[in-house]
Amino acid sequence: xxxxxxxxxxxxxxxxxxxxxxxxxxxxxxxxxxxxxxxxxxxxxxxxxxxxxxxxxxxxxxxxxxxxxxxxxxxxxxxxxxxxxxxxxxxxxxxxxxxxxxxxxxxxxxxxxxxxxxxx
Amino acid sequence: xxxxxxxxxxxxxxxxxxxxxxxxxxxxxxxxxxxxxxxxxxxxxxxxxxxxxxxxxxxxxxxxxxxxxxxxxxxxxxxxxxxxxxxxxxxxxxxxxxxxxxxxxxxxxxx
Numbered sequence: 001x002x003x004x005x006x007x008x009x010x011x012x013x014x015x016x017x018x019x020x021x022x023x024x025x026x027x028x029x030x031x032x033x034x035x036x037x038x039x040x041x042x043x044x045x046x047x048x049x050x051x052x053x054x055x056x057x058x059x060x061x062x063x064x065x066x067x068x069x070x071x072x073x074x075x076x077x078x079x080x081x082x083x084x085x086x087x088x089x090x091x092x093x094x095x096x097x098x099x100x101x102x103x104x105x106x107x108x109x110x111x112x113x114x115x116x117x118x119x120x
Numbered sequence: 121x122x123x124x125x126x127x128x129x130x131x132x133x134x135x136x137x138x139x140x141x142x143x144x145x146x147x148x149x150x151x152x153x154x155x156x157x158x159x160x161x162x163x164x165x166x167x168x169x170x171x172x173x174x175x176x177x178x179x180x181x182x183x184x185x186x187x188x189x190x191x192x193x194x195x196x197x198x199x200x201x202x203x204x205x206x207x208x209x210x211x212x213x214x215x216x217x218x219x220x221x222x223x224x225x226x227x228x229x230x231x
Contacts, residue, residue: 035220037166045158045166045209047220061218095165104213104220106156108177110165 002026002109004096009114014087022079022096022111030054030074033103036081038092039113048094049081052103063089086118123148124210124223131229137198140226142210143191148221154213155193157186160225161206170195197228205230 008020022034036048049070050059058070069082079096093115097107124144132138142149142157149155157170168177170186173193183204186195197204210223 044225045160045211045222047218047222050219059219100171104154106154106168106171106177107158107166108168110167112165 002098004098004109004111006094006096006111006114009094009116011117011119012086014118014120016086017082017084018086018116020081020083020094020096020114020116022081024077024079024096024098027098029072029077032098034072034079035097035099035107036070036079037095037097037107037110038090039095040089040092043092046092050103051079057103083116086116088118088120090116091118092116123221124212126208126210126223126226128224129227129229131231132200133231134200134202136200137196138200138228140195140197140208140210140228142193142195142223144212144221144223146191147216148212148214149188149193150191152212152214155186155188156211157184157193157195158209158211158222159206160209166209200230202230204228 003025006022033052035050051070055072067085071080093113095113096111098109099105100108155173158166159169160166169180173188174186183198207225207227209225
């Protein structure tokens with residue numbers, strides 16, 4: 001079955017960098033766009049970024065543009081989120097998610113999330 | 121601040137029906153076919169329950185239904201069950217940044 005599992009979260013200081021990974025299985029990874037969505041502690045969901053199936057088209061929420069980079073390795077069935085210049089506002093559980101079909105169809109499959117804590 | 125506005129909380133007794141509203145700008149609700157609803161239990165990932173305004177996702181109970189009128193989308197849960205207690209988010213895709221937005225979430229309490 002379709003599975004997504006995030007990793008790479010942890011506690012880091014402001015201004016530092018972190019790379020999140022999302023390992024996938026159970027579907028042809030290279031055929032689907034994938035997304036990152038985050039959720040700050042006790043808060044709602046916020047869409048962060050998306051990448052097309054071939055990795056060419058990338059989309060970001062304004063608050064992470066220039067600091068975060070979404071990428072993928074189709075040979076490893078893995079999605080990444082490279083996060084630079086982290087601030088306390090970036091503290092959240094980060095979910096990777098796959099739409100049912102086209103990149104901007106609904107997010108049907110989700111990983112359990114990985115927690116990023118940015119703290120002085 | 122979310123572009124989509126939901127009530128912070130709703131409640132109902134087992135067997136009753138409740139409705140959660142989601143109001144937003146014209147481009148995000150009224151003129152948008154891609155309004156969806158997610159359910160999230162504590163400590164879990166969100167689960168898609170409704171897509172494209174009123175379509176139930178695979179495996180979702182017929183007790184869940186949704187519709188849209190003007191600038192407001194609505195999720196109705198009938199025959200409330202204890203396991204329905206969760207936070208519900210509306211969402212839509214947009215043509216401008218950010219490309220996807222979520223409402224602030226509505227906590228459903230089953231009394």
